[in-house]
Amino acid sequence: MPVALLALAISAFAIGTTEFVIMGLLPEVATDLGVSIPSAGLLISGYALGVVVGAPLLTVLGGRLPRKKMLTALMVLFIAGNLVSALADTYEVLMSGRVIAALAHGAFFGVGSVVAADLVAPQRKASAIALMFTGLTVANVLGVPMGTALGQALGWQSTFWAVTGLGVLGLLGILFLVPRQESHGSDLRSELGVFRNPQVWLALLMTAFGFAGVFASFTYIAPMMTEVAGFSSSAVTWLLVLFGVGLFAGNLLGGKAADRSVMKSIVVILIALAAILTAFVFTAHSMPLAAITIVLFGAAGFATVPPLQMRVMQTAAGAPALASAANIAAFNLGNAGGAWLGGLAIGHGLGYTAPNWIGALLAVAGLVVAVVSIVLQRRVSSGTAGKASEARQKGRKIVPVAN
Numbered sequence: 001m002p003v004a005l006l007a008l009a010i011s012a013f014a015i016g017t018t019e020f021v022i023m024g025l026l027p028e029v030a031t032d033l034g035v036s037i038p039s040a041g042l043l044i045s046g047y048a049l050g051v052v053v054g055a056p057l058l059t060v061l062g063g064r065l066p067r068k069k070m071l072t073a074l075m076v077l078f079i080a081g082n083l084v085s086a087l088a089d090t091y092e093v094l095m096s097g098r099v100i101a102a103l104a105h106g107a108f109f110g111v112g113s114v115v116a117a118d119l120v121a122p123q124r125k126a127s128a129i130a131l132m133f134t135g136l137t138v139a140n141v142l143g144v145p146m147g148t149a150l151g152q153a154l155g156w157q158s159t160f161w162a163v164t165g166l167g168v169l170g171l172l173g174i175l176f177l178v179p180r181q182e183s184h185g186s187d188l189r190s191e192l193g194v195f196r197n198p199q200v201w202l203a204l205l206m207t208a209f210g211f212a213g214v215f216a217s218f219t220y221i222a223p224m225m226t227e228v229a230g231f232s233s234s235a236v237t238w239l240l241v242l243f244g245v246g247l248f249a250g251n252l253l254g255g256k257a258a259d260r261s262v263m264k265s266i267v268v269i270l271i272a273l274a275a276i277l278t279a280f281v282f283t284a285h286s287m288p289l290a291a292i293t294i295v296l297f298g299a300a301g302f303a304t305v306p307p308l309q310m311r312v313m314q315t316a317a318g319a320p321a322l323a324s325a326a327n328i329a330a331f332n333l334g335n336a337g338g339a340w341l342g343g344l345a346i347g348h349g350l351g352y353t354a355p356n357w358i359g360a361l362l363a364v365a366g367l368v369v370a371v372v373s374i375v376l377q378r379r380v381s382s383g384t385a386g387k388a389s390e391a392r393q394k395g396r397k398i399v400p401v402a403n
Helices: 004-024 026-033 037-061 067-087 091-118 122-154 156-177 188-196 198-218 221-229 233-260 262-283 287-303 305-315 320-347 354-395
Strands: none
Touching: 004 026, 004 037, 004 067, 004 091, 004 122, 004 156, 004 221, 004 233, 026 037, 026 091, 026 156, 026 221, 037 091, 037 320, 067 091, 067 156, 091 122, 091 305, 091 320, 122 156, 122 233, 122 287, 122 305, 188 198, 188 320, 198 221, 198 262, 198 287, 198 305, 198 320, 198 354, 221 233, 221 287, 233 262, 233 287, 233 305, 262 287, 262 305, 262 354, 287 305, 305 320, 320 354
C-alpha cells in the first residue's frame, strides 16, 4: 500500500477522535455546561448534521481544485473548528465548534476515498479505502480512550486542545506525503446527474439506516455501561478500547469482504449487526457479557463502512467524489437520527438499553433496502440480457435449408 495512505489515515485518526470522543465525555460535558444527558447527546447530532450539510456543499465548491489542495483546505477548517471547541465555555459555543469541524469531515472522507482508491490497483480499491478508514478505528482504540481519560482528568476542553494538535499533524502528513492529483471534475449538472440512478439512492439509504443502528446504541454507551452494567465511570475508557479493537478488526475484514462481493458482504454484516444489538439488550446487564458484546458490536458496526462506501462509488461512477461525500453525509445523517432516536427513548423513560432495540430495528431497515437493491439490480440485468438476446435474434439471417 502506498505511503500516502498513511497520511490519509493520520487525518482520519484526528477526525475520528473528535467525532467519537464526545461519547465518553457526555456526563462531564452535561455536568459542566448544566444540560441533561440527552441534550449533551445532541452535540453528536449537531456534528452529524454539520457533516450532512458540509459534505456535498464543500465537495461541489471545491470540485475543480486539485485533490491535494482540497484535502489541505479541509484540514485547516477542521483545525479551526476544534480550536473553537477547546475555547468553548457555553453549550452554544461548543455546538458551534463541533459544527465547524463537521463541515470538513464529509468532504474530506469523500475526496479522500477517491484519492485512496486511485492509488492502488482496481482489485484493491475497497482495501485501500478500508486502510484510510483505519484511522477512524485506531481513533477508537487509542484516540477516544485517551481523550476520554484526558478529559476526565483535566477537563473536557483539554481533549479538544489535543485533537487540534492531531489535526495539525494530519495537515503536515497531507502536505508532505500525498501526491498531487487533479480533480478530474466535470460540470455540476453532469455530476448531479448520477443521482438519477435509483441504485445511488438505495446505497445512500443502506448507509443511513445501517449507521443509524450503530449510533442509536453507541451514543449512549457510557451511561448504559455505568447505569445498567454497573461499571465505574473510569472503566468506560477501557470499554471504549474494547469497542475500538472491534472497530479495527471489523473495518479491515469488511474491506477484504467487499473486494470479493460488495452486496453479499453488506447483507451478511447487517444481519450480524441486528443480531448483536438485539443480544445487547440482555447482555448489557452483565459486566462480562457486556464487554464481549461491545467488541462484537464494534466489529459489526464498522465492517459496514468499506462495502457501503464502495457500493455508492460503484453506482455513481460518473461523479465518485460527490457521491462518496454524499455517502459520508448519509453515514452522519444516520448518526444524527440514531442518536436522536436513542435519546428520545431514554427521555421517555424506556431505560438505557432501549437504544439497542432501536438500533437493531434500524439495521433491519438497512437490510431490507439492501435486498430491494439486489432485486432491482437483477431485474435490470435480466431485462438488459433479454433485450440483447432479442436484438441478436432479429439480426440473425434466415438461411434456407436444402431438401
